[in-house]
Amino acid sequence: MRPTGAFPATRMRRMRRDNFSRRLMRENVLTANDLIFPVFVLDGEQRTESVASMPGVERVSIDRLLLVAEQALTLGVPALALFPVIDAAGKTDGAEEAWNPDGLVPRTVQALKARFPELGVITDVALDPYTSHGQDGLIDPRDPRGYVMNDETLEALAKQALCHAEAGADVVAPSDMMDGRIGRIRTELDRAGHIHTRILAYSAKYASSFYGPFRDAVGSAGNLGKGNKYTYQMDPANSDEAIREVALDIAEGADMFMVKPGMPYLDIVRRVKRELEVPTYVYQVSGEYAMLKAAGANGWLDEKACAMEALLSFKRAGADGILTYYALDAARWMKSGA
Ligand SMILES: NCC(=O)CCC(=O)O
Numbered sequence: 001m002r003p004t005g006a007f008p009a010t011r012m013r014r015m016r017r018d019n020f021s022r023r024l025m026r027e028n029v030l031t032a033n034d035l036i037f038p039v040f041v042l043d044g045e046q047r048t049e050s051v052a053s054m055p056g057v058e059r060v061s062i063d064r065l066l067l068v069a070e071q072a073l074t075l076g077v078p079a080l081a082l083f084p085v086i087d088a089a090g091k092t093d094g095a096e097e098a099w100n101p102d103g104l105v106p107r108t109v110q111a112l113k114a115r116f117p118e119l120g121v122i123t124d125v126a127l128d129p130y131t132s133h134g135q136d137g138l139i140d141p142r143d144p145r146g147y148v149m150n151d152e153t154l155e156a157l158a159k160q161a162l163c164h165a166e167a168g169a170d171v172v173a174p175s176d177m178m179d180g181r182i183g184r185i186r187t188e189l190d191r192a193g194h195i196h197t198r199i200l201a202y203s204a205k206y207a208s209s210f211y212g213p214f215r216d217a218v219g220s221a222g223n224l225g226k227g228n229k230y231t232y233q234m235d236p237a238n239s240d241e242a243i244r245e246v247a248l249d250i251a252e253g254a255d256m257f258m259v260k261p262g263m264p265y266l267d268i269v270r271r272v273k274r275e276l277e278v279p280t281y282v283y284q285v286s287g288e289y290a291m292l293k294a295a296g297a298n299g300w301l302d303e304k305a306c307a308m309e310a311l312l313s314f315k316r317a318g319a320d321g322i323l324t325y326y327a328l329d330a331a332r333w334m335k336s337g338a
């Protein structure tokens with residue numbers, strides 16, 4: 001028997017029936033404007049190295065990075081996030097290389113900004129590429145457990161951030177999770193007249209096992225050894241704590257706020273955006289990328305479709321932007337309409 005029309009009056013499938021009405025009711029869209037591309041930079045010239053646990057990701061020297069930057073601009077990706085690969089000779093207990101004005105990061109920033117002034121350049125502020133022990137901060141030599149000291153580390157981070165700003169970085173991004181570093185860095189930048197340098201705070205950075213492939217990429221896995229970052233990065237069990245972390249960084253003057261990792265932490269992205277109403281970013285980390293790549297390579301998942309779905313889910317959760325190793329691929333896929 002045909003339904004009389006009394007039931008069901010509401011048919012959710014009506015709007016899904018045709019492409020035009022699906023498009024008209026679409027709530028979220030991903031565009032190239034939402035993307036930040038992380039890049040690994042090497043010293044030297046004409047160098048490209050692959051990263052075994054991150055197929056498709058390469059470490060490149062500055063001359064080759066300029067080609068990558070040009071692609072990003074052409075594809076409409078607004079910004080690059082720089083991660084340096086520092087060789088063993090540059091790593092010390094005191095991380096002094098982190099604020100060397102002739103170091104790899106300042107030279108990379110200068111080269112990028114000279115060639116592509118309109119490209120956003122974001123630098124990572126944390127000591128882990130530069131410490132012989134692979135921790136993000138300075139270790140207390142008297143502590144048998146190697147406690148990472150907060151206030152001593154702040155002084156080092158302030159010097160590092162200032163060094164990046166002097167080189168021309170548009171955004172400095174403290175990812176170290178020390179307490180009070182946003183305020184300390186803001187003061188340092190303002191004192192030196194860098195009032196326009198933005199701070200992207202990695203406010204809710206979790207002590208995650210999804211960072212594994214990244215540590216291979218920058219070569220800090222060996223230095224960190226069996227060490228962990230539980231005394232400063234957040235416990236994956238916590239949610240309210242993330243709101244407090246972001247609130248503190250708002251009060252200290254940060255401009256942008258990062259949740260990291262991404263897909264296992266969509267609830268945190270949602271809460272930060274809903275409850276605090278700030279520019280909210282999310283980092284689809286190396287382990288998330290590696291999972292999609294591996295499943296794609298095995299033919300277990302449609303890599304492109306799943307990667308785009310994951311990126312869209314960040315928008316749906318409330319992210320204003322996404323830091324992702326897929327940034328250039330995604331921008332290319334969107335451009336080709338594929
Ligand atoms: N500071 C960078 C990381 O901690 C890891 C990022 C990633 O796994 O992609």
Ligand SMILES: [Mg+2]
Nearest residue numbers: 177178179245
């Ligand atoms: Mg904090």
